Amino acid sequence: MNRHFLVWKIFSSAWTENGFDAQDLTHFSEIKQNYPHWSDLRTVIYRDVFGYFALPSFCMLFVWIPIVGSLFLIAALPDWEFENTWLQRKMQKWYAIPWWMHYLNPLRWIGYFIAFGMAYRVINCLKRYYKAENI
DSSP states (O other): OTHHHHHHHHGGGGSSSSOOGGGGGGGGHHHHHHOSHHHHHHHHHIIIIHHHHHHHHHEEEEEEEESHHHHHHHHHSSOOOOHHHHHHHHHHHTTTOOHHHHTTTTHHHHHHHHHHHTTTTHHHHHHHHHHHHOO
C-alpha cells in the first residue's frame, strides 16, 4: 500500500456526509512515522490530495444552479466513507502522471480553493497534533 494512502484516507472524509472527526486520527503515530516533519506531510496534502479533490470540489458549484443543483442535492456528498480500493485506484491514476500536468486544467485551480475550504478543519487538527508532538 502506498505510504500516502493514510493521508488520502483521512482527507477524503472531508468530502463525505460523515465528515472528519478527531477520532479519525487513531493512526497518527503511523502518519508521524511516515512524515517526520510537517513540511513533508504538507506537500502531500496541498499538492496531491487537494489537487485530486479539486475537480470534485469544483463540481459542487453546480449545486447552486437551480435545475442542475436539485440533482446534485440528492447526493451531493456520500454519507459513507470512500472504499479503500476506490481510493487506491484514484491515487494510482493521480501518481501515474507528473503532478504539474494535473494543474494545467484551469477548473482544477478554481476547485483547489474549494477543496482547501472543505478540508480546513482536517488540516488544523493534523497541525495541532504535529505541534503537540514536537513540544
